[in-house]
Amino acid sequence: MQIEAVREGVFEGKPGFPIQYGPERTDHQPGIPFWPHEVYRDLVIVFILVAIIFFMSALWTPIVGPSANPAVQPFSVPDWYLLFSWGLLKIADLFPEGRIPDGLGGTINVDAAFWGDVLSLIPILPMFLIPFIDRGRETRPAKAPIRSAAGMYMIAFVFFASVYATNDRIIATWSFVHDDMLKWFFIVPPILVGIASYVGIRRLGFRDMYWWLVVSVGAAFTLVTTVAIQVFLLGPWGADGIDPVTRLGHLFGNASGQPLFWFVLIVIVYTGILFFATALLRERKAKGIVMIASLATFFLVAGLVKFFADTNPTGNLLALRVLAYHGNWFVALPLFALITFYVGTRTPYSTYEYLLNECYQCGKCHTVCPVTKVEDDALGGLNLVYNTFKKQHDGVPLWTCLACDACSAVCPLDIKYSDYILEERSKAMAPKTAADRGRHAG
Amino acid sequence: MPRESLIGRMYRKVFGYLASRFPPTPWSDLTRRTVETVQRQVPRSHAEKYELKTIWYWYPLYCLGGISFVAFITLTITGILLGFYYIPDGTIEYTFNQEVTSRAYQSMQFIMNDIPFGFMIRGMHHWGAHIMIAAVFLHMMRVYFTGAYKKPRELNWLLGAVLMIITLLFGYSGYVLPANDLSRAAATIGINMTKAAPGPAWLGQFATMLLFGEPDPTGFYIIRMYWLHVFVLPLVGILLMIAHMALVWIQGVAEPH
Secondary structure, eight states, X not given: XXXXXXXXXXXXXXXXXXXXXXSOOOTTXXXXXXXXXIHHHHHHHHHHHHHXXXXXXXXXXXXXXSBOOTTSOOOOOOOGGGHHHHHHHHGGGGSOOEEEEOSSSSEEEESHHHHHHHHHHHHHHHHHHHHHHOOOSOOOGGGOHHHHHHHHHHHHHHHHHHHHHTHHHHHHHOTTOOHHHHHGGGXXXXXXXXXXXXXXXXHHTTOOOHHHHHHHHHHHHHHHHHHHHIIIIISOOSTTOOOHHHHXXXXXXXXXXXXXXXXXHHHHHHHHHXXXXXXXXXXXXXXXXXXHHHHHHHHHHHHHHHHHHHHOHHHHHHHHHHHHHTHHHHTHHHHHHHHHHHHHHOOOSOHHHHHTTTOOOOOHHHHHOSHHHHOGGGSSSOOHHHHHHTTOSOSHHHHHOOOOOHHHHHOTTOOOHHXXXXXXXXXXXXXXXXXXXXXXXX | OOOOOHHHHHHHHHHHHHHHHSOOOOHHHHHHHHHHOSSOEEOOOHHHHTTOGGGGGGGGXXXXXXXXXXXXXXXXXXXXXXXXXXXXXXXXXXXXXXXXXXXXXXXXXXXXXXXXXXXXXXXXXXXXXXXXHHHHHHHHHHHHHTTTTSTTOHHHHHHHHHHHHHHHHXXXXXXXXXXXXXXXXXXXHHHHHHXXXXXXXXXXXXXXXXXXXXXXXSSTHHHHHHHIIIIIHHXXXXXXXXXXXXXXXXXXXXXXX
């Protein structure tokens, strides 16, 4: 009785509602039994976790250390999960201090600790606002590039804030690192990580990348050049306190400026090659050029470091200090350009994954597909997108598809089936690598 | 057709908002039926139902909330055991050799050196805490990147955010307890940051006296942090955890798709 009532309510096959093709619906498959399947599956995880905790405590005993002593100023690093807050507390003295009235007759004391508190809200406050800011329906990270890039930015921000918290340890370990360079960690690397993530995730969605790549890599090239000019003509050398006249002497006459000149030149030329390859060359050729340029630059820099360490140790050390002082530009930007170029031009490994697997078998695509009306192999029983995704078709849609986009027009999930077809065809016809012995050459 | 009254519209708006997030479901009946069923079934996830093999590598990320819960249970058990021996008294004392110590520090030494496997219990408490905090961080990242905080799960995201702050407070109050040099350094930073709480000056003073009990770390802060660590935070945390997991049960897991 109930079944009949349900059938009455189904529109399929009634006038205006075409019959559902494709495999039978699988929505009503039973789940897995709670006992024993699910319990065993959970117990495996519980046992592994307890075993890990047990062995960690057996291998690395947490030492208690000396007692708290009011007479001794403690020098300790907090646990890693509070480092970000400490890092933000450490840069708090960059901000203006003073007193402001609180409107109740008293004053608010604005000092470093106050700014430390306020800055610690940077990662915490957005956490409470996210569900009310981002109200779209897209949940996949690959389909929501802005959200994913913002998340990567925040992770990078917290990470580099934690790194900055250990700045005195870092400087004690590597004497050429300067605190000014570490302070830029709060601004430059998180932004670079965010932009590179955005570009890479857009690429996963097979979207046009040209202008994103040209602007990102071009900006890196421009910044590197600007900072290089600033270093040579105007800006600080770092902590060595050389005046501008002596600096120009270093650049054009004095031998101790030579290594720096060559290293900065290499950085500019490398970033420039990346920029012009991105802007002017076709993708495949650009990839080759960038790979050759990267390898050549790597070996050239390594060779020059060795060469100058032998012949000009003073100049080598100076170059190292200045490059480290401007590390956020001369080191991070070329790396950023390379990584952005790579993630922006790489071929996503599977077109199935990003183009088709949202399909929930509604079968509308089959209903409108003109090919299935004339092609014997496709008559009946073919659910266009779903069967392709499950690799259940025999290749007929791949080579008979007209790419008319009728299926995309009716698809409730906006799956671009013809994009997938064209991608697969070009993959099948593209010249292959040397690994298949030239069988598909041409 | 008469226009609906303002009260009626507001009523529909408010209850429509709530009903779209928490649909009226007979939970007591469903629970009774579940308990009385012999062969209970765990429903298949969307990914299992449609055999979406391409995102199999996301599955472990859907376990992180459970991992942090299991770590929390481990921490509860080992914490109860540590509580048998730990003395929350950070008052500075001097031995006959004029060495600085305190009863809390001495009880830590006792746990680490004299009690059989005391160092293992404390080690499990220590590393379990690290694993729990790491799992909570990763859990939050997973929920963020898969957009699982979207409608209808906004409230659960907010609960999770509060729970993450509680977890961080657990960690902080926990590593203040041993009364060693790290404890003192952490208490100094904590007291200074609490004093400078954004707002009028008395707010910071009041918060400092409430949380630490003293304006400078002499040792009294230990008992306040102890009470936070073993009573206040567990009480609030467990209640919120129950609510968090109940909402997951009520609203269902946000599926990978």
